Amino acid sequence: MGSGQVTDWQGKHVTVAGLGVSGVPAAKVLHGLGARVTVVNDGDDARAREQAAALEALGVTVRLGDGATLPEGTELVVTAPGWQPDKPLFLAAERAGVPVWGDVELAWRLRGTVPGKPVAPWLCVTGTNGKTTTTQMLASILRAAGLRTAAVGNIGVSLLDAVLGEEPYDVLAVELSSYQLHWAPSLRAHSAAVLNLAPDHLDWHGSMEAYARDKGRVYEGNQVACVYNVADKATEDLVREADVEEGCRAIGFTLGTPGPSQLGVVEGILVDRAFVENRRESAQELAEVSDVNPPAPHNIANALAAAALARAFGVPPQAVRDGLRAFTPDAHRIAHVADVDGVAYVDDSKATNTHAAEASLAAYGSIVWIAGGLAKGATFDELVARSAGRLRGVVLMGADRALIREALARHAPEVPVVDLDRTDTGAMLQAVQEAARLAQPGDTVLLAPACASMDMFANYNKRGDAFAEAVRELGAGA
Incomplete structure (x- = not known):
């Protein structure tokens, strides 16, 4: 299993x-390929038993309530991406010299095994924030260039389906x-981007260094371009540390005027000084800032990263513009719900x-x-200090709202704060x-919680839906 x-x-x-x-x-794919498959799972609830019964009907062995023990004779472990690296199962595999792959690694190894199906190169996107939007923008640009593509991996079509379908x-x-990157040791992308790096999932990775190292794996063995964020030096450092193929280039994206081998913004135009004949003296116009939906600064950065990966793949400038125009962001990502009383x-x-x-x-x-x-586990001082000058008022809700309230008291004491001491969905x-009471015409009431939703809602989608419903109710009474 090399x-x-x-x-x-x-x-x-x-x-x-x-x-x-x-x-x-x-499990289904491996069983179909002739492997002897044993599934181990920590949980033993009704959903798990239902899934286990379906797999057992195919001839797969399933052990519920025991995800810690390595089955006798195991030659390879394939793990769900969320399982932490320090679990006893993986420590046992390491001691036994058994490799551990994630579903991404499995998909990577299975490319080229379907007779007559072309092996598609991978353009990869990672980062703390903006991954999904950037990947969807990239797919939209590739489609605008007439290429057969899909947004896959952590979103959309499963990678195994994309590779084997x-x-x-x-x-x-x-x-x-x-x-996913932690468990994908042999992945080698055509080109890849790390959009940004900020502390996240540190409980899983153990440290910021380990988190950054796993993100940086996306650059290993890149063939054409390693795309990094000029405003985030940590992403450039990961490029410097990566072992890439001969001729692979470091390509930066910036919201400012780009230097050679960068994409950036000049007078409201997204421009390319990386994939042009004479990058020292010329730039290629790609799109206007107004072609990006919505044209918020971080979303323009997403668009530049997507454009850089598409250009690395040889996509013409017009396809970048057409793809960005055709792109519609997912719900609950800076979605304008309504205007009420200005x-x-x-x-x-x-x-x-x-x-x-x-x-x-x-x-805003x-x-x-x-x-x-x-x-x-997050702290809020930096966020509040940087945003204080924009705040008309703040409404706090949820289990850990006191952490934000304390940061506001330290860094924005003059901003009025409403603290809702309730965690029901109402x-x-x-x-x-x-928020409507605090707002004045021309203001934006912004739901950007800086926190996970599970204390009050099933997920962030339900939280966003509740916000939109509340706004509609407010408008109906206006």
Whole structure:
């Protein structure tokens, strides 16, 4: 089970760690290839038993309630990306010299195994924030160039389906999380981007250094371009540390005027000084800032990163413009819900950490900010200090709202704060009503919680839906 393709799976004993969205398809694929598959899973609830019964009907062995023990004779472990590296199963595998792959690694190894199906290069995107939007923008640009593509990986079509399904692709736009990269040792992209690096998932990785190292794996073995964020030196450092193929270039993106081998912005135009004949003296116009939806600063950065990867793949300038124009962002990502009494209401429920919330707050001039939820170990001083000058008022809700309230007291003591001491889902209606009371015409009421949602809502989508519903109720009574 070295770094090359595995051509004969017949009879190989593979343990799949975890049921769920990646474990079940991996178990089915491996069983179909002739491997002897055992699935181990920590949980033993009704959903797990239902999935186990379906797999057992195929001939797959499933052990529920025991994800810690390495089955006898295991030659390879394939894990769901969320399983932490320090779990006993993986320590046992390491002691036994058994390799551990994630679903991304498995998909990478299975490329080229479907007769007659072309092997599509991968353009990979990672970073703390903006991955999904950038990957979807990239796919939109590639489609505008007439290429057969899909947004895959951490979103959209599963990578195993993309690699093994009948659909032929010319190139894949691949979103990768730090978890997925940790378990993908032999992945070698055509080109890749790290959009930004901020503390996140440190409970999983153990340290910021380990988190950055896993993100940086996306650059290993790149063939054409390593795309980095000029404003985030840590991303450039990862490029310097990467072992890439001869001729692979470092390509920066910036919201300022680009230097040679960079993409940037000049007088409202997105320009390319990287993939042009004479990059020292000329620049290629790609699109206008107004072609980016929405044209918030961090989203323009996403567009530049997507454009850099597309240009690395040889996409013409017009396709960048057409692809960006055709792109529609997902719900709950800086989504304009409505204007009520001259105040704009914007849903960025997807801003589940401080880095994302800061980018969101930077997009507006005068804001009533709705924030709070589960902090996941985050601190808020830096976010509040940088955003204080934009705040008309703040409405706090959720389990860890006190952490934000204390940061506001330290760095923005003059900003009025409404602290909602309730964590039922109905709190959102009250939050919107309080925000409306604080807002003045021309302001933006912005839901950018800087926290996870699970203390009050099933997920950030439900939180955003509750905000939109509350805004509609406010408008109906206006």
